[in-house]
Amino acid sequence: MRVSEGVPDGRIAELYNPEMFQKHEEVIVFTKEEFNRTYISIRKQIDYINKIGLHLDRSEEWKLIGYWPKIMQNVHRIDMNMDLIFKKEPIQSYLDAYLYDNIQSSQNKVSVSEKEAITKIKLSNLNLL
Amino acid sequence: MRYSYGIMDRGKIFLYKAQLFLKSKDLLVFPSSDFHKWHSDIKEYVDGLYQIDFSEMESGKSINLTELNLAVGVLNNITEELEHLFDSEKVSDFSYHYVSTLDDKYKKQRSSYTSDMRRCDMQIHVISEEMKYKHIMEIVDEANRDFSRAFKEGRTCRLSKMKKKDHQ
Numbered sequence: 248m249r250v251s252e253g254v255p256d257g258r259i260a261e262l263y264n265p266e267m268f269q270k271h272e273e274v275i276v277f278t279k280e281e282f283n284r285t286y287i288s289i290r291k292q293i294d295y296i297n298k299i300g301l302h303l304d305r306s307e308e309w310k311l312i313g314y315w316p317k318i319m320q321n322v323h324r325i326d327m328n329m330d331l332i333f334k335k336e337p338i339q340s341y342l343d344a345y346l347y348d349n350i351q352s353s354q355n356k357v358s359v360s361e362k363e364a365i366t367k368i369k370l371s372n373l374n375l376l
Numbered sequence: 377m378r379y380s381y382g383i384m385d386r387g388k389i390f391l392y393k394a395q396l397f398l399k400s401k402d403l404l405v406f407p408s409s410d411f412h413k414w415h416s417d418i419k420e421y422v423d424g425l426y427q428i429d430f431s432e433m434e435s436g437k438s439i440n441l442t443e444l445n446l447a448v449g450v451l452n453n454i455t456e457e458l459e460h461l462f463d464s465e466k467v468s469d470f471s472y473h474y475v476s477t478l479d480d481k482y483k484k485q486r487s488s489y490t491s492d493m494r495r496c497d498m499q500i501h502v503i504s505e506e507m508k509y510k511h512i513m514e515i516v517d518e519a520n521r522d523f524s525r526a527f528k529e530g531r532t533c534r535l536s537k538m539k540k541k542d543h544q
Binding site: 248249250251252253254255256257258259260261262265267268269270271272273274275276277278279280281282285286289290293296297300303305308309311312315316318319320322323325326329331332333334 | 377378379380381382383384385387388389390391394397398399401402403404405406407408409410411412414415418419422425426429432438439440441444447448451454455458460461462463464466468483485486
């Protein structure tokens with residue numbers, strides 16, 4: 248999606264990449280900090296579920312009885328976060344603390360790709376073995 | 377979350393609710409139609425996950441591996457959508473727009489805390505013959521103590537009465 252950062256200046260916001268948008272196009276504006284927190288929170292929930300999926304021994308299906316409610320809890324959190332984007336209430340993820348919470352402006356570094364995360368986990372498993 | 381719509385005008389954005397933003401805070405700006413489409417796409421996937429959960433709950437059976445794989449697949453789709461948000465080359469598909477109408481009853485949270493766990497936490501003992509005997513003996517002891525106390529008091533009462541009679 249086309250995206251740009253900017254800074255507010257009174258009723259007007261200055262953009263870093265104004266060429267991204269068309270003339271007289273309607274835009275939606277968030278504060279970077281709040282959006283960042285929601286976005287990271289959603290990614291954390293997804294990572295958590297993926298880890299459960301990866302580490303579950305496929306021969307031990309019965310363990311799913313315990314894991315499934317946990318997975319659904321995380322799905323619920325994703326849903327809450329998505330709803331919060333268009334709500335006036337302060338966002339819940341302000342209560343979450345992340346030690347490495349320095350997202351950079353570079354577009355490539357904003358999201359870690361799924362494959363990369365999986366290979367990393369696999370590698371760490373190999374090291375353990 | 378604080379958000380405002382705005383309109384692009386001569387390389388700058390005219391904010392409708394500029395009072396929400398502090399001067400020092402950085403802003404993120406998306407085209408509103410694209411953003412709504414992105415939001416609805418993710419909501420669709422999340423609703424899908426709720427549906428997997430509900431079908432499992434309704435059938436009364438526990439979840440199986442096929443359904444877990446399905447859920448993980450849907451999650452991968454969400455991850456892709458999240459990545460597309462910052463991919464400026466990705467063009468949104470406006471051929472349809474999902475509006476979430478999933479009832480809240482399907483979103484009910486079930487805790488993983490089962491009755492077996494509760495039994496362990498509350499330390500509910502199974503009543504054995506030995507415990508029954510102990511319990512009866514405790515009652516007998518208590519009765520014995522009460523009885524002996526009453527007996528002693530009765531005797532002292534009688535003694536004092538007898539003493540009074542002697543004086544007279």
